[in-house]
Amino acid sequence: MGVLVTSAHSAKSLVVTRSLGRNGIDVTTSDYTKLAPTYYSKYSKDHFVYPHPIENSESFINCILKNVKKNNYEALIPVNSEETYLIAKYKHKFTPYLKVPLHDYDSIMRANDKGELLKIAEDIDIPIPKTYNLNNMSEIKQVAEKLNYPAVIKLKNTKSSIGLSYVHSKEEFISKYVETVSNFHLSASNLPIVQEYIPGDGYGVSALFNCGDPRAIFTHKRLREYPSSGGPSTCRISTEHKEMEKIAVKILKYLNWHGVAMVEFKLDSRTNKPYVIEINPRFWGSVNQAVAAGVDFPYLLYQMAVDGDVKPVFNYKMGVKTRFLINDFRSLSDILKNEPNKIPTLMSFSHFFGKNLYYDTLSFDDPIPGMLFYPFEIKKLWHRLK
Known part of the structure; x- marks a missing residue:
């Protein structure tokens, strides 16, 4: 018995794999590349390579299904966008063999569509730009x-x-x-x-829902992101914001959500009013932020899938920081190009150790995949430059 996790090249797949493995669950990792860093985690008991989900979606589904039929997995947990959406679309092929803790495909695609967010806002009166x-x-x-x-x-x-x-x-x-x-x-x-354009800080309200009912809520504030003008967070801190959390729950209840999701906000620096920016209907890049602060979304999702429900988790540790270090260096470079006063940014960036500071990929108890992310990211950068 165990769990199959996709997208082994991504940092969040490593976070999911470590979360499950540390809770005693056997994890098989998978990806479209032969050298995905998560393959080399001590918590990855086995791995295999599947066809590229975008370039050959039918072969991807068939490969995953063949592996599922051959092995006695308890659950299939897709991580990145492409794999999540495809597996949701063909969920009926997998559910005879194992649990797939995803909402239905149409609802996932509606949540992912930024144009649909306008209609949702009109229906339930939530603030968006x-x-x-x-x-x-x-x-x-x-x-x-x-x-x-x-x-x-x-x-x-x-x-x-x-x-x-x-x-x-x-x-x-x-x-x-x-x-x-x-x-x-x-x-x-x-x-x-x-x-x-809404000036101000970015926030994320992450959630686990069971058929429309909240089972876990977690809020973080973005400290840095890459690109610095607006991209995935590279450094964050756990916090709370009751108004944002109320809005996020309202949206996900309206969608009768099932599984994990993250609602992104901007806190308007002019009015202190929160605005919904988008919905991520899947695992989000900063999932390690929640795990480090005490809301272990991957394990909670697994428990809910296998047992049918899970004990709610709404409390967590405030002030916990996490960093995706290689992208945080990119963010620093980006910020320094446009920042007139560079000293505060450099001082903040240079704090590499602390009681409440954790890293997305670097880990003393599982060091190999964290080190492999650096040549892997350099390889991706080289291909983009070419």
Whole structure:
């Protein structure tokens, strides 16, 4: 008996694998690459390589299914976006053999669609930035006149900061919007949304739900991110924000959520009002932040899947920091390019050790995969540069 975990090349897959392994669960890891760092975790009892989920989705599903039929797993836990969405779509193929703690495919894709967030906000009255959802390209000039600048262009369905851009004038907006549509080959039904820019700090409210009822809630504040203009967090701290948590629960109850999700917020520095930015209907990049502070989402998800329910966890340790170090160095470089007063940033960054400081990949009791992330990330950077 054990658990099958996907996306072994990612830091969050390593976090999930360590979480389950430390709780005595046998973990098999899997990925589309032969040299994924999580394969080398002492908590990965076995691993295998599957076809690329985007390039060959049918073969990916068939490979996972073949492995599931051959082994006596208790649960299948996908980690990254592509694998999560595909497994949710074909969940009916897997559920005769093991537990798959995911919401239904349509609900997951609705939560992932930033254009749908506008409709959800209208239905249940939650605060989001002023949003424009274009129906066709002829509306660009009309929207350009209405916008308050700076504004943000976002792809409806994407991960991290892919396709995200900031514009500061009508001319820049029109040019960048057309460029985005062209670069990503977007159809009229999938045009980018446009939002007002909200200045302030970013927060995340993470949650585990069981058929519409909350089982765990956790809030963190972003301290640094990469790119520094808006991307995945690289350093964070555990905190609480009752208003944000109430809004996140309201959204996920409305969606009758099942499984894990994270609702992203911006706290407007002008008004101190929180705005919902997006919903991540899967494991999020900063999942180690919650685990380090005492909300062990991967293990809680496993327990809920296998036992049918889990004891709620709503309390955790405040002031715990976590870092994804290699991306935190990238964030530092990004910030220093634009930061006039570099000393406070350097002082904050240079605190590498502390009682309440943890790292996403580096671990004394499981050192090998943490070290492998550095050549792995350098290899990815080299391919991007080429």
